[in-house]
Amino acid sequence: MEKQRYERPIIVKMNTGLMNKFGTKSENEPVTNIESVPVKSLLKNYGSPLFVISEKQIRRNYQNAVRIFKTRYPKVQFAWSYKTNYMNAVCRIFHQEGSWAEVVSGFEYDKALYNGVSGNKIIFNGPDKSDEDLIKAAKNNSLIHIDHYDELYSLIRLSEEYKLKPRVAIRVNMDTGIYPKWDRFGFNFENGQAWNALTRIINSENLELVGIHCHIGTFMLSPGAYTIAARNLCELAWSLKERFGKMVQYIDLGGGFPSTNTLKGAYLPGIDTVPSLDQFADAITDVILGYGFRQEELPLLILETGRALIDDAGYILGTVLATKRLSDGRRATIMDFGLNSLFTSLWYEHKISPAQKLGNQTEEMVMFGPLCMNIDIVRESITMPMLQKGDQVVVHKVGAYNMTQWMQFITLRPNIVLIDNENNTHIIRKAENLGYIQQLEEVPEHLKKPKV
Amino acid sequence: MRVRKNIATSDEGFIFNPTTGDSFSANTIGAEIINLLKKDLALKEVADIICDKYDVDRSLFERDLEDFTLQLKDYSILE
């Protein structure tokens, strides 16, 4: 007689009356394909763990966001936030769709140039721009967003020294009712600093004031905060017009729209609670359109949306290394990816699906990564079908910030594969190897012959 | 290793402990093991029966069984 399929014996205590906040049925439906490529074959061909990005989803997200804003406001321009995901292939998808580049360092700036973005379509943000960076950006006609007075004065000095005519904006910070306030970047609105900086620029010989910028935070859950931000930027623009007869070319509201991930500690999944892009678009465009500018002087609206455009286009696939029981009785599952690759597990309760059909029985578990560190937790509590060594999982919505903030700690970073519109797969970043990691290391002569 | 006398079990894996008022749910194999333990079988005998019936490596099952009985003790189902 053929033997029956084995499943590890389990027993769970039933808490009658209490709703289980985590494992809903649908969360445990196996996800066997990304687009139409089988997870099994992806892992077999490219190794585990593995990042997978869907080109189709990126384009869908981008086109959707453009449609939402352009149906409300005549002049809209997105600038891809490089730090959110600066794999060249990813950036180039956005640029093909018409997105400019938003960068915050010389490194990111050079990457944007390498990706073929023309200088005048690069927005250069951030507090860390060297003199060389500023000179290069000015020569390329890039949009330099000044973060602080030291930078403003450096730029004035450099423009005189090198006969440059930099196109600039300032970053403005303000109270939008969001806590904590992001007041360490840019010039403050309420205390008049922003106005003073704008006046200083207008009165300078060489700087050309072209815009006003703000970025009020990330994963913002309140469209109302954007109403305030848009109103404050419009007020500055209006005052400039009144006072100096100069209308800025653009207003840049930065990034910050949430993706549909579930923030840690949230009671309900993000998909049910996060405001839609339409709500944010309404909040922003209603203010600008209603402010009183004449049709022909309406500023270009720039958006530096990051995570909302890429999060749900990225996945990490992984494999169970082991399961065990902790001393307090909780079940633990150890995965072959952890905080090193999935940095955002610090912020999100990532949705994780089994990649194959498993039994109906579910259990609650802690999901750990493979690092020899206590903080290496992928999910503190998740209800999943009973996983065994070798089972495969799909982690959803990991496209934002992981492939830039990942850590090369203890182990090597995995392959990143792009699934194109025709469902072909392409490695867009190879898995690292020892040679790659060590190529910048040098061993002093006297240590070359180890005595072991 | 014995299952407490007054523990009620159903074949579907529903388990009730009248002393504490706690109820539990076990999967099929879990319920089967509890029923075998109720018949005072030794762990070795339980392993014989399960490994005969299911497609599982004996050493893997012994590990799972040990883990399972620890949990049963934790829940005061085993004395």
Ligand SMILES: Cc1ncc(COP(=O)(O)O)c(C=O)c1O
């Ligand atoms: C200046 C600036 N613009 C845009 C972004 C992108 O933000 P998000 O991913 O929240 O849309 C960031 C991220 O922190 C930023 O600092």
